[in-house]
Amino acid sequence: MLRFIIFLTFFIHSCVGAPRTPAAAAAVPAKKWLTLNGLEPAVVARGGFSGLFPESSAPANDMAVSTSSPGLTMLCNLQMTKDGVGLCLSDIRLDNATTISTLFPKAQKTYKVNGQDLKGWFVIDYDAETIFSNVSLIQNIFSRPSIFDGQMPVSAVEDVLGTKPPKFWLSVQYDAFYMEHKLSAAEYLRSLQFRGINVISSPEIGFLKSIGMDAGRAKTKLIFEFKDPEAIEPTTNKKYSELQQNLAAIKAFASGVLVPKDYIWPVDTAKYLKPATTFVADAHKAGLEVYASGFANDMRTSFNYSFDPSAEYLQFVDNGQFSVDGIITDFPPTASQAITCFSHQKGNLPKVGNALVISHNGASGDYPGCTDLAYEKAVNDGADVIDCSVQMSKDGIAFCHDSADLTASTTAMTTFMSRATSVPEVQPTNGIFSFDLTWAEIQSVKPQIGNPFTSAGFVRNPANKNVGKFTTLAEFLEFSKAKAVPGVMINIENAAYLASKKGLGVVDAVKSALANSTLDKQSTQRVLIQSDDSSYTLLQFTHTQR
Secondary structure (H helix, E strand, O other): OOOEEEEOOOOOOOOOOOOOOOHHHOOOOOOOOOOOOOOOOEEEEEOOOOOOOOOOOHHHHHHHHHHOOOOOEEEEEEEEOOOOOEEEOOOOEOOOOEOHHHHOOOOOEEEEEOOEEEEEOEHHHOOHHHHHHHOEEOOOOOOOOOOOOOOOEOOEHHHHHHOOOOEEEEEEOOHHHHHHOOOOHHHHHHHHOOOOOOEEEEOOHHHHHHOHHHHHHOOOEEEEEOOOOOOEEOOOOEEHHHHHHHHHHHOOOOOEEEEEHHHOOOEOOOOOEOOOOOHHHHHHHOOOEEEEEEEOOOOOOOHHHOOOHHHHHHHHHOOOOOOOOEEEEOOHHHHHHHHHHHOOOOOOOOOOOOOOOEOEOOEOOOOOOOEHHHHHHHHHOOOOEEEEEEEEOOOOOEEEOOOOEOOOOEOHHHHHHHHOEOOOOOOOOOEOEHHHOOHHHHHOOOEOOOOOOHHHOOOOOHHHOOOOOEEEHHHHHHHHHHOOOOEEEEEEOOHHHHHHHOOOOHHHHHHHHHHHOOHHHOOOOEEEEEEOOHHHHHHHHHHHHO
16 A cells, blocks of 8 residues: 655644754864874775775776775785786685686696695786786675676786875785795885885785885885784794784884784674774884774674674774774775764764655664664664554554564564464464554563564574563653654554454554653654555544644
């Protein structure tokens, strides 16, 4: 049936107030960052916008620059061809990021890299002309869109430098391996005279020390990259966990460190954040900048973030205790927005334009929908309008719930399975309906967090699965008044059926709740009425206004 919205005048002046004007609309003080130098954390694009396009492709680089912070840093992972040409590719093996395996299906080789045998198609087995003329890029993470696969050529380092990105970061991962095969990343950099290269990082101490004087003359920043704590650093033959114990020694040859994000905010096996480590504080004390890697919008991470990548970025840059100096991400626009727009707001996010943000059962992605906790979170998140789908209990209590059928969104099935019935006027399948249970019976079951993505394997925060309490319509209206929410949306469902078959007047219950609430004293608040039965609901409201 057609759904509609009625704007009703319940207030002294007007039910439609002026757009919300948060404190952020006033003069905003300058942000204070807890980075080493007090400046805004850097956004570093790993291979450009590699969350969408193949890494370091021309579109990935162009899109990263055009959609991100003005000071964006472009990161290129350096690989070297047989004839010493530098390429921007994610790995020394071509097969995960290019079409090489289809072109040369029998050319696999095995090399020992950092003590491990790796099998694949290696960059060092091909000259640059062979790669540029025959090989195309593909998305190197298979869960991402493949629509651009095979359409873009591999980029040389000089190609990316030629686009003049705001800043350029060269990551040198395998210098020791290349040296074994008579190739030198250091000599390659000297051939470029370090021009246009703002940052060079490597997990190999020997390499960073070998280019230290040249990098210093070129004012190129050197960053030491920590790998897995149990991995071995090839120069010292020590575990990275051992090197972490003496950060002051790293300051002698590098101005900063790059670490996987778990070095800073560990995540337990249940996917919840552990307390932050002291890594950032320790590094800052030693005079080292800290860059964190491993950020991507489409990777599963801690439940603490509720699948919101912006929340994760803010955890690293705006937690009140410390801030990393830079974020390396596959999705630079999201990181840019989180850092530039959402940080230091404390819930007072600036309102842009005239669009209303209307909740769906409150913050139903964080808590069971239509519960006190869901509404509290929605308001704290800055919703302009919070919504209540009104259901009726058998004894006439109007309360907020997504559906009259309680089976999917509560634990009613375990307690009231015998009360399941068929009501074709409401839905085609059997259900346990609120209008067949008393309010006391409804309160005896627990709300349940909804999840439309279970078929894809996504699970919403298990810790919040059955928390919160059901909210009556009267409680909902009083809450919105106490929190000065700009507006409420009341959704009326099954009104004709409830009146004719159950003797329950949901429209009357809504009118009574509105009349008894204190909302009519608030000229800036608005009430929106939504219904799945336009003719019946409008008739009832019109009759009352007469």
